[in-house]
């Protein structure tokens with residue numbers, strides 16, 4: 049199963065992805081691929097893994113391979129797999145890949161379409177893939193979303209956040225592999241807010257997460273989410289993830 | 296003279312030297328049941344043995360010969376999987392295909408793909424064509440199930456022989472030391488240069504030898520020269 053966590057900037061995508069990664073890390077025998085799809089690289093920080101090499105580096109290296117005369121699809125696929133293996137950081141049953149930031153304009157092959165190829169080539173070997181997507185709809189293009197089975201939409205309690213989630217769902221609807229999409233509402237202080245969002249949106253609200261100080265503390269102290277205790281937010285996130293089929 | 300004659304000869308010299316020092320073990324393809332074929336992802340955590348990690352030493356080469364090859368021979372210099380006492384092991388894999396390769400360009404692709412198609416359960420391979428590198432992980436499960444380089448050689452030879460012009464194939468593995476792997480490097484990079492020259496001819500259809508960076512390779516290898524002349528004639532014949 050490939051799940052992408054999407055939503056407006058700052059609503060909690062990385063927090064949820066990190067809790068998902070940590071929960072899956074505890075499930076021995078389940079092979080998990082975790083993709084930090086945000087060029088800013090927040091998920092790596094949340095999990096305290098540092099990518100020495102990113103997907104963008106792999107992309108550049110594969111372009112070099114083309115320049116060096118390799119033209120066959122199979123040859124390039126081999127080169128890509130080799131470089132991906134160098135870029136992946138492993139931790140137990142978990143493999144981590146960071147998309148990185150493209151710094152050249154020579155977009156022979158845009159990073160997002162490269163991300164699709166990488167996911168297609170890699171995800172088959174894993175039982176679960178979690179993608180912490182870039183904010184907004186940039187990655188919600190045909191390329192990446194065609195590989196995704198479930199879009200976990202995240203919003204805070206603001207109307208703007210919910211609207212962005214709806215837009216993402218609409219753009220993604222025609223592309224997502226499965227028909228899975230659900231909304232989680234994050235940083236809830238008053239349960240009444242969840243009820244009013246439920247009434248106002250056509251999205252399927254699959255859960256809500258309370259405002260929780262331990263999340264903020266973990267973020268501020270840069271402690272790895274692998275060690276996050278069972279706080280209220282973690283419990284609600286895990287429950288929402290159960291509703292998606294990831295856990 | 297064939298495309299890879301020089302490289303095939305170099306590999307044979309290596310084998311002869313090692314054989315006279317008593318360092319070569321030989322297996323015959325087809326002498327044990329085939330190892331299950333399956334694309335495998337082997338995570339670090341499940342890895343018992345890693346062959347050809349780029350930080351240690353790694354080499355992969357494919358050559359062919361139009362003369363006779365020792366069909367079905369799998370030669371091993373160094374420990375086999377069950378005898379390896381370290382997790383990271385230097386690794387070379389040299390494949391020699393035998394046959395009549397009339398369409399060299401197509402044949403090379405087909406033979407190379409036969410190698411890529413060789414997938415085995417509990418065995419993960421990553422190859423980097425331009426660097427002649429190969430990087431493999433063998434899972435704990437495969438090791439305890441008795442996986443041997445004989446199984447890999449066997450599968451490679453089997454797959455190679457499904458390619459039309461291939462009539463025989465042999466494989467050499469080296470796991471003894473970084474230095475031994477590196478002894479094969481000149482042959483591997485020589486073979487790579489031949490292939491690059493060939494690709495360039497076919498894909499760029501540029502036959503201006505004065506500016507071509509592979510001129511030295513063409514001058515060395517008679518077959519390349521002939522191919523080039525034939526292609527250049529075709530191009531001229533095709534008219535403006």
Ligand SMILES: Nc1ncnc2c1ncn2[C@@H]1O[C@H](COP(=O)(O)OP(=O)(O)OP(=O)(O)O)[C@@H](O)[C@H]1O
Nearest residue numbers: 057058059060061062063183258259260263264267
């Ligand atoms: N339930 C929560 N309780 C308290 N703080 C939270 C909660 N969820 C997220 N936060 C905090 O909100 C901030 C933004 O969260 P996060 O980085 O997960 O969002 P994001 O959607 O990934 O942002 P960006 O779009 O910038 O990548 C962080 O400081 C995080 O600690």
Ligand SMILES: [Mg+2]
Nearest residue numbers: 061062086090
């Ligand atoms: Mg983020």
